[in-house]
Amino acid sequence: MNTDMNTANENRRSEIEDLLPWHAAGTLSAREAQSVEAALARDPELKRRYELVREELAQTIHLNETLGAPSARAMTELFAKIDAEPARHAAPSLNLGARIRDFFDSLSPRTLAWSAGAAALAIVLQAAVIGGIVLKEQSAGYQTASVPGTASREGSFALIRFQPQASAADITRFLESNKLSIAGGPAAGGLYRVRIAEIKLPKADLDRRMQTLQSDKIIGFIAPTE
Amino acid sequence: MQTTSDEVLIGRIAGGDRLAMQVLFARHHVRVYRFVLRMVRNEATAEDLISEVFLDVWRQADKFEGRAAVSTWILSIARFKALSALRRRGEEELDDETAAAIEDHADDPEVTLAKKDKGTVLRQCLTKLSAEHREIIDLVYYHEKSVEEVAGIVGIPEATVKTRMFYARKKLSELLREQGIDRGWP
Numbered sequence: 001m002n003t004d005m006n007t008a009n010e011n012r013r014s015e016i017e018d019l020l021p022w023h024a025a026g027t028l029s030a031r032e033a034q035s036v037e038a039a040l041a042r043d044p045e046l047k048r049r050y051e052l053v054r055e056e057l058a059q060t061i062h063l064n065e066t067l068g069a070p071s072a073r074a075m076t077e078l079f080a081k082i083d084a085e086p087a088r089h090a091a092p093s094l095n096l097g098a099r100i101r102d103f104f105d106s107l108s109p110r111t112l113a114w115s116a117g118a119a120a121l122a123i124v125l126q127a128a129v130i131g132g133i134v135l136k137e138q139s140a141g142y143q144t145a146s147v148p149g150t151a152s153r154e155g156s157f158a159l160i161r162f163q164p165q166a167s168a169a170d171i172t173r174f175l176e177s178n179k180l181s182i183a184g185g186p187a188a189g190g191l192y193r194v195r196i197a198e199i200k201l202p203k204a205d206l207d208r209r210m211q212t213l214q215s216d217k218i219i220g221f222i223a224p225t226e
Numbered sequence: 227m228q229t230t231s232d233e234v235l236i237g238r239i240a241g242g243d244r245l246a247m248q249v250l251f252a253r254h255h256v257r258v259y260r261f262v263l264r265m266v267r268n269e270a271t272a273e274d275l276i277s278e279v280f281l282d283v284w285r286q287a288d289k290f291e292g293r294a295a296v297s298t299w300i301l302s303i304a305r306f307k308a309l310s311a312l313r314r315r316g317e318e319e320l321d322d323e324t325a326a327a328i329e330d331h332a333d334d335p336e337v338t339l340a341k342k343d344k345g346t347v348l349r350q351c352l353t354k355l356s357a358e359h360r361e362i363i364d365l366v367y368y369h370e371k372s373v374e375e376v377a378g379i380v381g382i383p384e385a386t387v388k389t390r391m392f393y394a395r396k397k398l399s400e401l402l403r404e405q406g407i408d409r410g411w412p
Contacts, residue, residue, distance in 0.1 A: 022366060022373060025370050027366075048410075055345075056363070056367065059345055063349045063353070067259075067264070069256045070256070070276055074274075078276075078280050078281060079248075087242065088242045162248075167249055168246075169229045186243065186244050
């Protein structure tokens with residue numbers, strides 16, 4: 001009887017012990033992590049072994065972090081190969097959830113706020129109509145903070161290529177803080193046509209604006225354009 | 227500020243968005259490089275391979291179905307590319323290289339301990355593991371992959387992932403013991 005119980009306990013410990021590397025790395029499910037934590041709390045030998053695992057984890061990270069990083073050659077070669085690929089315009093085969101996420105990701109926080117405001121207004125209007133209140137006709141719609149339909153016509157523009165290491169968040173931050181909007185692109189070479197002012201700026205002002213934007217570290221290339 | 231998810235980037239890449247590709251590359255290329263480098267043990271080959279890996283990502287983005295995390299998918303491609311490169315290089319050359327790497331560290335245990343701290347010895351022993359054991363240790367500890375994800379990347383059942391990890395750790399203990407460090411396990 002005792003032998004059976006000891007064997008069962010040993011099996012259970014062995015099952016938990018197998019999970020220790022993933023527990024240390026934080027990749028277990030909440031339920032598994034909970035059972036490992038409970039076992040560690042009541043089994044000092046298991047806890048000692050867990051410390052060995054944590055030691056291995058720390059040194060594996062250390063070892064990998066000292067391996068360095070690839071040179072810029074890897075990226076240059078990759079994008080040269082990509083540029084040599086035939087252009088494609090196929091619609092992405094994302095599932096519905098990903099498409100919705102993509103749509104909301106493409107909206108700036110201000111656009112989302114406008115949209116939410118417009119939706120709230122629509123609900124109020126609907127309630128008013130149902131209640132028999134007569135409303136005067138008013139112009140519909142709202143102005144979003146995203147690129148307006150006529151954006152590509154009026155104003156001053158620049159061609160911009162962002163640094164390859166710039167993240168989408170960096171680019172959004174740059175556009176918002178400088179009150180810029182993307183009017184077109186990306187074209188060949190990763191160039192975007194960006195509206196930098198609502199009006200056509202005199203040359204001196206345009207040059208000053210270019211210099212200011214150029215100084216941002218995420219800019220790889222910038223030049224004025226029509 | 228919220229960053230764009232890998233899945234959204236893949237969707238944009240599938241539509242030909244070069245900027246999304248740059249963002250994805252910036253996010254993952256260092257880890258992929260290190261994963262490949264640990265397999266092929268040659269920096270120039272590893273650099274060549276990561277541009278091949280990400281070119282495959284560019285080409286196959288429209289086929290990505292989201293059944294695994296994007297990083298897991300990229301590591302699967304990287305592993306396949308690295309194994310193909312190793313096959314091209316030839317088993318014989320690889321064996322010689324591995325043997326040389328092991329000989330490089332063949333210090334007398336006492337001398338080793340006197341010269342280095344335990345962490346250094348542990349890292350040395352990690353480099354002496356077989357390719358199979360090195361791979362699983364890296365995937366679990368450095369690339370933070372779950373049992374299921376490792377099974378997907380390596381192409382083995384989940385139970386085998388656990389036993390392989392156990393034997394990799396056991397071998398590590400044996401190597402440490404040879405260097406004068408007895409961990410009292412297994």
